[in-house]
Amino acid sequence: MPAIIQDDKQQAALKEIEEALAIVETLNVVLSDKVVISVNAVPETGKSVKVDIEEKDAEKIKSVLEGYKKRLAKEIQTKAKSYRIALSEKDLGVLA
Secondary structure, three states: OOOOOOOHHHHHHHHHHHHHHHHHHHHHHHOOOOOOOEEEEOOOOOOOEEEEOOHHHHHHHHHHHHHHHHHHHHHHHHHHHHOOOOOOHHHHHHHO
16 A cells, blocks of 8 residues: 655654744734733842833834744745645735
8 A cells, every 4th residue: 555655854844834833923913013012031040020111112122023023934934845845824824
C-alpha cells in the first residue's frame, strides 16, 4: 500500500509557523487602537513593577512591534512556501 513519507523538517516548520502565527495574532491585539500599553519589570529580587506608558511613547513601541510583526509575517510566508505548507484564509487574515 502506498504511503506518504513524513518529512521531519516539514513537521518542524509547521510547528514553528503555528507558534509564529500565535505571536502575530497577539501583536495584532497589541497594535489595535483600543489598547493601553504597560511594562511589567521583574527584577531578580523583589516585587515586579508595572508602569503604564504614555500615549506618545506607546506609539514608538507600537512602531517597533509593527516592524517585528512584518518581519515575522514575511518569515512565515517564506517558510510556508519553502516547505509547501498551505496557509488557511484565517492564517492569511492574521498576517494582513
